[in-house]
Amino acid sequence: MRSNLIIRAALAAGLASMALGAAAEPASACDNGVQIVVDTMTPRIARAERALREGKHTLAAVGVLQVFPNIRQGQITEGPLKLRAMRLMALAAVRTDGALTAGKQWRGTTAEEQRANIEWAIATLRGLDKVRPNTPSIQTDLGEALAKDGRSSAEALTLLSKLADRDLITSAEGYAALSRLREIAGDTAGRDAAAKRCEAMAKTPGTCRAGRTSGAAA
């Protein structure tokens, strides 16, 4: 069972860290030197998700990298927690317009780096959509990411419009992206309707202000 594998892996990590003199967390050591360490990966990813929802994109990304430092090379088939982490990283990249700088593998200073981050996000979200089809949250995120790439605006508009018709857009950012796309398309009524939904849903101020597309725009 997965829980047994996690406990065994954690136990091995705990024993290794004890050998190095490091304090293991969160359980305190028993006198006989054997300790069971509860899985810390899951709560860390959960905290990173909370940070993302609160608009703390870089903090969310750092949290993910602490658990999965090589997530940029991660495969979509690597298990549910990794999938969630990859989605988080993709959103952090999208919501910083690609200007995500964290660790060695994530640089977002130049236009080229920002474009690369957005492209990674889009590719990751497309992969997630294939693995988990018919999931509005992933489709919303993909639509949001595609809206950042000027070359994919039409696809983003179609995707987000279909979700909006069924009241299945799952984030304020998704509605913000839809509002922007409708404005570009000249649909002012649609733009306003989407903006209104964004404002009703948004947790953090500024979420609904129309954002620019990234340097990846054609």
Place this chain on the structure above:
Amino acid sequence: MPRWPDLWGRSVNAMTGSAGDGEAQASGLRLWPARLATAALVALVVLVVLVAAIGCRSSPPEPSPPPPAPSGDVARGLALIQRYECGRCHDGAYMDPQPRNKHCFRCHQDILAGRFDAPPEAVREWRQRVRHLAFVPSLALSQTHYRRAWMERFLLNPTDLRPHLVPTMPRLALSPSEARDIATAIAPGDEPAVSFRGADAARGRELLETKGCGACHLFTGVPQLSTTPPSSGGAPTAPVALAPDLRAAREKLRADGLLEWLLDPAAVKPGTQMPDVGLSRSEARDIALYILTAPLDAVKTTSPPARLPTLERHVTYDEVSQRVFRKTCWHCHSEPDYAIGEGGPGNTGGFGFKGRGLSLADYDGVASGMLDEHGDRQSVFAPMPDGTPRLLAALLARQVEEAGESVPGVRGMPLGLPALSPEEIQLVETWIKEGRPE
């Protein structure tokens, strides 16, 4: 001398029975023994009739077994028990034991018993929340004690049998024939007639008092027992939580099973919470007769609580999640990624329900809606024909179910748990009306 007609219609002297002349007087005197005998016979007949009439009025009616219920198919019933996953809650001989992540009560039981592997501070916090969710009746008595017809009705329209037990039997998507098959598998036996001749229901009532049965059992519909279960400021103990309202016994239980149970509960069901109060056979018969035949007041009809207006203040998802979704709903509508693939009956499927893909564990999950019958996603906020958002309609329907009715086409939520309070529904409704702010 007044003259009476004798029994043969002849006029005779009233004192002597004489016919009026000497020979007649003599013959009348000879008729006296016959007349006396006749009068005595008549008096005896009248007396017997009177005694029978009075005796009939004072003897209580004997409970009689209902006519045999139509049988279903035992093999199909056993297969349905697996399909509807009765073992998620009930332990019993004819269902596979469910693993912990599918058992509705095992985690709570392990937490309370100190068997759950988790940080101590987490366990301490959880213990407070799961006190009311640790007990579930087993079906160990069903084969010999339950009436099949009652079981069939109960499966289709569950009622609250245990007023002190928070969870209740969920309303599953059973067809009438499936209910019959399950009932036949669980309660297959024919019920023998049991005579309660000589039993005294009034004494049975006294025994319920003196033996302290009211310390655990309610018996709604009869004058209240002097001892009552303690009002639970905290969670009820196991005996109180599992003690059924005795009102339902006459429909639910076989008379022979009830007697056996009263005489030696542990022999019938080892480990039972029901104590052996040391009844003689005669006392058990008296109690059983009272339980099965005491006149009952009509069930008081209740109405669903009044719906509260939406709040004037701002309501965020975090508040709704803390007070409603993550308190109650996510037990069945969980996130599989965080629950090792098991999203609960309301998400990945269970209790015979297809997976509906509805997670109420986080904002994304709620906003992602659920799968309809065709496998397409639909919003849980989509309006019903009367304009009520679907999610809200399900919460309101549970209140209707608790009042003894049902809403066609809408299964009340939370399944198998008490309806949300009017204040909790008000919170959800306000949040929806505000546009579901994160």
